[in-house]
Amino acid sequence: MESADRLADYRDYYRSRARRYAANPLYPETAAAEQAMADAVDAASSIEDLQTTAIELSMAMGHALARDQARARAAVYAETAETIRAEGPAEVLANVDSTTDAPALASMLAAVEQRNGARVTIDELTRLWTSSLTTFENVEVWRTAQVPERWRAELERFAADALAAARDTWTQVEQEAAQHQPGWALDPEVARAERHRRLVPMTDAVFERRLAEHGTLIRGEGD
């Protein structure tokens, strides 16, 4: 095939790519980098000429795509108050310029994703405290309901058994968490963070009472 025809085919290809990215507002830098590549192909006089600039421009496209995607993620995570997830794109944006070739860029992106995934896993363990909510409500019923005195001892047994089971479950959560982060313990401040709080559909007063109960009844605070 003639070199000129081959170059023309590449021109069409890169113009097509540039059009696609230009149509998606999520990729402003990538669209510009794709356009720069399309312009370079337009300007090239031969395939050999193109090859001298292609690798550098390809790397610029990779960097631009990584930055666009990180910024898009950062925006959504900011909007949804996902502060832990937001650490991933922040790390990508801080490191992307220092990667000098495609394998290094791919490695950096994979490493950030892996580290961020681990942080999110640990963070989401916090949500498991809410699996005790039913137990707290049951215990409150058994301990505070107005009932004839003859039932008190039996109801207290129900409460003690339910709490023992909930403590066992929480011990398993802590053991699982320790595999990801030795010494992990529930931080009530993290439980109050919006990303977790919005999933507990209760008034603030009830939320705080139940969270405090998790400390005293499950984690043994104040023993």
Add this chain to the structure above:
Amino acid sequence: MPIEASMVDAMVGTFRDLLTGARANGSTGPDVDEMAAALADMETLATQLNDVGEYSTKLAGGGYYQRFTDAYTRVMTAAAGGGTTGAPATIPEDATLLAQSLQAYESSLEHLRTMPDQGEAVDVLERLLAIGRSGVTYPVFLRQVDEAGLNEALAGTITPSRETLLKGVEQAHSTGDVARESEAHALVEMRDRLAAASPTGSVDPFTFELERFRVAAQHAPAIALRDAIVQRLPRLLDLVIDWLDAHTTWASRDDRFAGADAAATRHRIDMARECNPGFYAVRAMQFAEAFGPAPWWTRPELAQERTAGRILWTDERLQLALDAIPVCVPLAAAPTELVSRAEAFGPNTF
């Protein structure tokens, strides 16, 4: 005791295959050695641990996968340049690039055909291969694939089709879960919006995943609220109905109160008669405190759950419970008139 061999095979088998494949293709050098060393460390770790969960966590979190994958990426990059690892990359001929691409897609197609529910991906690959085999050059192949949206469609095997999302709407609707149905509708609308904005009508997978995350975050509170309410409504209703029924002559023949023997059954009936009003008062207070002062029986979720068949009490039984609420107060016995109405239902009926 080390991790069972079959589990290790399942978790590191892919890496063994990748290393074998790289060597079979003639790759050598420090990056191939690094792949082998990372794999050897994974195998050693399996002999040092005895818990599969811990092994899996350490493989993913301890950088083993990353180390192997980084080296493998360098090996593949070098191989694509036509040399062994460490050799400077050169740009191969278009015909070679096209042949390599088609070979990779053919292998994927062969694999996908052995898997269930991969019709969509198979269709995309067949269209892609048809373009590649039509006699076009490599750049024309790339452009036609791009313009046909096949790159997105291929990645779109992780982007659900509109039909799949519509099935999600139907599923949520059939369960009467209005919160999840609303989320499912939002996903369809979001996909339609992205497709409409795309020149090719295909959906960018990254954009879709990001928007899906946003939709999930927006709907999660409503879903959590609905789940919390529907979990508590049956308890409130059952406490009142069980209280009345525990006063009937047929209570001992009803499965709700059945114990291991007659004494145990009597014990349960007595507890429901004497304790349920006290229990109900606390639960009603908990419900109001958590979800607001509107009476629980006026919540739309009650009607939705009954329509969906998850609360089976009949209209008559529900009305009897509502009539009993004002008198279901701690330490009270059920009024004769209400017990007479309950008596008419008989044991093990709704």
